[in-house]
Amino acid sequence: MSLLEVKDLKTYFYTDAGVGKAVDGVTFSLDKGKVLGIVGESGCGKSVTSLSIMRLVDPTTGRYEGGSILFEGQDILKLPEKEMRKLRGNRISMIFQEPMTSLNPVFTIGYQIEESLILHKGMDKKQARERAVELLELVGIPEAKKRVEEYPHQLSGGMRQRVMIAMALAGDPELLIADEPTTALDVTIQAQILELLKSLQKKLDMSIIIITHDLGVIAEMADEVAVMYAGDIVEKAATRELFDDPKHPYTIGLMNSIPDVEEDVERLRTLEGLVPSLYDMPAGCRFAPRCRFACAECEKQRIRLTELAGGRQVRCRRYEQ
Amino acid sequence: MSEVLVDVKNLKKYFPTSEKDKVVKAVDDVSFRIFKGETLGVVGESGCGKSTTGRLTLKLLEPTAGSVSFKGQDLSGLKRKDMRALRREMQIIFQDPYASLDPRKTVFQILAEPYRIHHPEMSREQIYEKVTGLIDCVGLRPEHIYRYPHEFSGGQRQRVGIARAIALNPEFVVCDEPVSALDVSIQAQVINLMQDIKKEFNLTYMFISHDLRIIKHFCDRVMVMYLGNIVEIGSKEAIYEKRRHPYTQALLSAIPNIKSKDKGERILLTGDIPSPVNPPSGCPFHPRCSQCMEICKKEKPVLRTMEDGTQVACHLELS
Ligand SMILES: Nc1ncnc2c1ncn2[C@@H]1O[C@H](COP(=O)(O)OP(=O)(O)O)[C@@H](O)[C@H]1O
Ligand SMILES: Nc1ncnc2c1ncn2[C@@H]1O[C@H](COP(=O)(O)OP(=O)(O)O)[C@@H](O)[C@H]1O
Ligand code: SF4
Ligand SMILES: [Mg+2]
Ligand SMILES: [Mg+2]
Numbered sequence: 001m002s003l004l005e006v007k008d009l010k011t012y013f014y015t016d017a018g019v020g021k022a023v024d025g026v027t028f029s030l031d032k033g034k035v036l037g038i039v040g041e042s043g044c045g046k047s048v049t050s051l052s053i054m055r056l057v058d059p060t061t062g063r064y065e066g067g068s069i070l071f072e073g074q075d076i077l078k079l080p081e082k083e084m085r086k087l088r089g090n091r092i093s094m095i096f097q098e099p100m101t102s103l104n105p106v107f108t109i110g111y112q113i114e115e116s117l118i119l120h121k122g123m124d125k126k127q128a129r130e131r132a133v134e135l136l137e138l139v140g141i142p143e144a145k146k147r148v149e150e151y152p153h154q155l156s157g158g159m160r161q162r163v164m165i166a167m168a169l170a171g172d173p174e175l176l177i178a179d180e181p182t183t184a185l186d187v188t189i190q191a192q193i194l195e196l197l198k199s200l201q202k203k204l205d206m207s208i209i210i211i212t213h214d215l216g217v218i219a220e221m222a223d224e225v226a227v228m229y230a231g232d233i234v235e236k237a238a239t240r241e242l243f244d245d246p247k248h249p250y251t252i253g254l255m256n257s258i259p260d261v262e263e264d265v266e267r268l269r270t271l272e273g274l275v276p277s278l279y280d281m282p283a284g285c286r287f288a289p290r291c292r293f294a295c296a297e298c299e300k301q302r303i304r305l306t307e308l309a310g311g312r313q314v315r316c317r318r319y320e321q
Numbered sequence: 322m323s324e325v326l327v328d329v330k331n332l333k334k335y336f337p338t339s340e341k342d343k344v345v346k347a348v349d350d351v352s353f354r355i356f357k358g359e360t361l362g363v364v365g366e367s368g369c370g371k372s373t374t375g376r377l378t379l380k381l382l383e384p385t386a387g388s389v390s391f392k393g394q395d396l397s398g399l400k401r402k403d404m405r406a407l408r409r410e411m412q413i414i415f416q417d418p419y420a421s422l423d424p425r426k427t428v429f430q431i432l433a434e435p436y437r438i439h440h441p442e443m444s445r446e447q448i449y450e451k452v453t454g455l456i457d458c459v460g461l462r463p464e465h466i467y468r469y470p471h472e473f474s475g476g477q478r479q480r481v482g483i484a485r486a487i488a489l490n491p492e493f494v495v496c497d498e499p500v501s502a503l504d505v506s507i508q509a510q511v512i513n514l515m516q517d518i519k520k521e522f523n524l525t526y527m528f529i530s531h532d533l534r535i536i537k538h539f540c541d542r543v544m545v546m547y548l549g550n551i552v553e554i555g556s557k558e559a560i561y562e563k564r565r566h567p568y569t570q571a572l573l574s575a576i577p578n579i580k581s582k583d584k585g586e587r588i589l590l591t592g593d594i595p596s597p598v599n600p601p602s603g604c605p606f607h608p609r610c611s612q613c614m615e616i617c618k619k620e621k622p623v624l625r626t627m628e629d630g631t632q633v634a635c636h637l638e639l640s
Binding site for chain 2: 041042156158159186187188189190191192194195213214215216217219220243253254255256257258259260261262263264265267268269270271272274275
């Protein structure tokens with residue numbers, strides 16, 4: 001059985017501008033000990049997907065309009081909030097792009113990790129302190145014994161992200177969701193954090209969902225990739241297969257937009273046009289207005305996710321039987 | 322190579338800090354040249370002094386020491402009036418077009434301004450013609466000129482920023498992370514536009530970015546900075562293929578690999594970038610360098626010129 005099974009998830013926002021179908025029928029699953037990457041440009045629904053799994057979507061405008069999220073067979077969307085609180089930060093943890101927004105500036109980092117250990121693991125203060133130091137060591141923070149007493153602003157961006165990871169690990173999660181964990185970091189620090197996540201994943205046998213707009217991060221980390229566009233998954237494949245042989249015109253366009261360090265080209269091939277507005281989605285394929293293969297057929301109705309040989313999937317008329 | 326357009330000598334910029342006798346050594350003695358018609362890429366991690374160097378080069382900031390010459394003319398001695406005339410020839414494009422475009426002005430007003438200031442003799446009709454020409458040149462539509470910046474997407478706003486920069490037919494443009502805030506598919510559109518404009522207007526670019534893939538694609542020569550210093554400067558081929566400086570090696574090996582299967586050995590740097598308030602002794606890179614020797618801790622290496630013209634600041638035996 002998969003650890004996580006997201007089926008036909010629909011998360012909509014009800015705003016003055018209309019109904020925003022930010023996530024509109026997303027389906028994927030994740031096995032134990034595997035890393036799934038979700039990639040796509042800003043606004044395509046990556047964060048809303050991950051917040052839905054944590055059930056943290058803004059309740060004032062957001063609604064889970066359909067589908068299910070099975071975590072070890074149990075539908076998260078149906079859990080009472082009290083049960084959900086036991087899962088969140090414990091068996092399912094999340095780290096965000098900007099650690100400063102999730103760290104409390106007025107408490108020491110030790111205190112913040114210990115709080116979670118006392119709450120979720122029922123440890124006493126002394127045990128929690130010992131475990132906090134262990135966790136900081138685990139994520140590669142030098143002089144952890146001294147660092148537990150420091151405040152978030154005393155740390156560099158890279159160190160803060162390590163602290164966030166340590167906090168996320170406090171509950172021994174089976175699933176770690178990392179939403180753009182390295183986007184705010186410099187390349188050499190990004191390389192350190194990705195290396196850390198990889199080694200932790202192996203050591204602790206966790207499953208990870210890594211969300212990013214950077215195909216490079218996907219290539220480094222993920223076993224499998226889901227490419228999102230305008231609230232849909234448009235393509236899903238094993239990472240190597242996706243890079244070697246992208247099928248969806250959007251995936252192909254995205255890859256062509258990135259200059260290759262090994263191969264020079266005179267001119268980048270571009271995807272023309274813009275992503276559609278959340279409140280004005282095309283009726284048919286949402287990529288059709290930018291797609292060079294688009295025809296009348298594409299614009300008629302929503303396109304199904306088609307299963308191809310080898311278990312990969314693509315949402316494109318050209319592959320529908 | 323051809324004519325020297327910009328000549329920077331021993332440039333320093335120290336910013337004061339809240340502590341009285343401490344300064345931020347944002348740029349700490351850099352010398353380099355930019356040749357007419359080329360694109361010089363400037364790379365390095367955040368805080369290494371790229372933007373400060375760019376601004377000093379345009380004299381948007383006063384240096385603590387050192388000089389900048391533009392077409393043989395030393396900018397430090399220039400009177401206000403002469404500097405203003407030179408401004409036309411030296412422009413800048415910023416990372417965040419939103420912050421650099423006045424939200425209360427329409428695109429027409431934004432683009433008309435340079436003409437109003439520098440060409441008071443132009444009539445409204447002449448200005449209108451110029452502005453519509455610019456709009457067309459950067460791939461926006463005529464009806465866009467009466468819109469406000471917030472009505473545009475990030476990529477379109479950057480097009481407006483580019484249009485403003487080229488309005489007065491400059492020779493030299495500093496591009497400070499012009500595509501860093503954009504999504505990749507939009508980045509590619511803007512990069513192509515900047516390439517076309519460079520050809521059309523015979524521009525010389527100083528192109529600042531932390532994105533090593535884009536630098537490789539876009540630039541002729543590359544300057545690698547670390548903690549306010551130039552650690553290596555040379556042709557794109559020399560920088561990316563020879564990778565002489567240990568920092569250049571680490572930086573390039575940190576780029577996640579997309580297309581090739583073999584991942585190669587990654588050089589993982591340990592530790593963080595030190596503070597420019599309290600830079601390390603000797604070589605600024607020595608605390609993170611895997612090849613650090615005794616001399617590196619004591620003596621700051623100066624730029625040495627290699628056989629192929631690349632300059633490297635490192636005590637290792639290099640050729
Ligand atoms: N709380 C909210 N209210 C209204 N719209 C939202 C809210 N959160 C996200 N959205 C919209 O949902 C879409 C998907 O957003 P998100 O998942 O954050 O994108 P990304 O892929 O960049 O993480 C965007 O158009 C965004 O504006
Ligand atoms: N106006 C300023 N006052 C004080 N410090 C500054 C100022 N501008 C930049 N700095 C500092 O100078 C260093 C170099 O900054 P910058 O040139 O912006 O780097 P980069 O563009 O490479 O990220 C940084 O440590 C930065 O904090
Ligand atoms: S001078 Fe020494 S410390 Fe600096 S980069 Fe070269 S080998 Fe490393
Ligand atoms: Mg997001
Ligand atoms: Mg900068």
